[in-house]
Amino acid sequence: MLASLLALPLAAAAEPEPTEIVVRAKSKDAKFIGTSMGGAMVRIRNAESGKILAEGLTEGSTGNTDLIMKQPHRRHQSIAEGAAAFRTTLELSEPVFVTVEVLAPYIKKQARVAAQTQVWLVPGKHLAGEGLVVEIPGMVVDVLSPQTHRYTQMSDAPFDIRANVVMMCGCPISDGGLWDGSKMEVAALIKKDGKDFATVPLVLEDTNTFAGQLKPDSPGVYQLLVYAHDPRTGNTGVDQVSFIIK
Incomplete structure (x- = not known):
């Protein structure tokens, strides 16, 4: 009986699944921080180990002024249509708790603000569309x-x-x-x-x-x-x- 148990293959590790992540930086009381301001630097870290899983600048426009600043917003309504974002795909084999750091506007050192938040990422469960929006005051x-x-x-x-x-x-x-x-x-x-x-x-x-x-x-x-x-x-x-x- 013991020999039979030992002969059973070990459970295979879960196959990594591509998981899409979108992060945006939004100026407080204003629009999104994109290419025109040198972008916002986004770093996604494993919250436990500190390892950087992905990093890069937001790219794109500041977004639709009427949609962001003038029209009433409904629940679940996206205001990020066409707005700057950092996009990446992580290969995840298990859920991971991450710290998302945003430095913006990246090229303006005297004005640059560091903001961060933390979220769980689950393999195959995309954080896309509007994505994760981090507010940047100042x-x-x-x-x-x-x-x-x-x-x-x-x-x-x-x-x-x-x-x-x-x-x-x-x-x-x-x-x-x-x-x-x-x-x-x-x-x-x-x-x-x-x-x-x-x-x-x-x-x-x-x-x-x-x-x-x-x-x-x-x-x-x-x-x-x-x-x-x-x-x-x-x-x-x-x-x-x-x-x-x-």
Whole structure:
């Protein structure tokens, strides 16, 4: 009897099954982060071992503005029609618990946000269609003027402060637009020689561009931090530069 049992073949391991995964990064209060912003870096890891199972950038457009931002949404209704996504197929032989990390927008290091979630993946049970949507809060701020480490003279004062501000998907901010710059707070916090010096409100000058003026009282090393904040959503972005007045 024992010999007969030993002669039985061991149970074969389950054959790997292709399992499709779609991951999207959606800017909070805006659209999807795609090719126009350098994409969002997606990494899918085995949550237990940390091993990277797949990684890559989201590719595609920001999506349909009317569908995402203007029309009421019904339960189970997809809003990701044509929107950027990272797509991969994993060969899974057993269920695996994964951590999905998203870094976005990937090319804008001063604005890049890391967000993550965790899900179970079961062989052959696709996470496709709308896929897994990870929300990315914030705004992208780029200080245009003054330039980093610029040397200038007191005689050139006052100095223009200008900053470009967009949503994390690159969506435009304008006066009275869908993303209304007149309802956002944008300002420059200025330090001189390491000490607080002034706060300069910036006003919307043109689409995405906010401006103001710095009036220094003496030479020194100035640090300038520009923040943009939308009190309706909590979205916030920051950029900073330093420059020298002789």
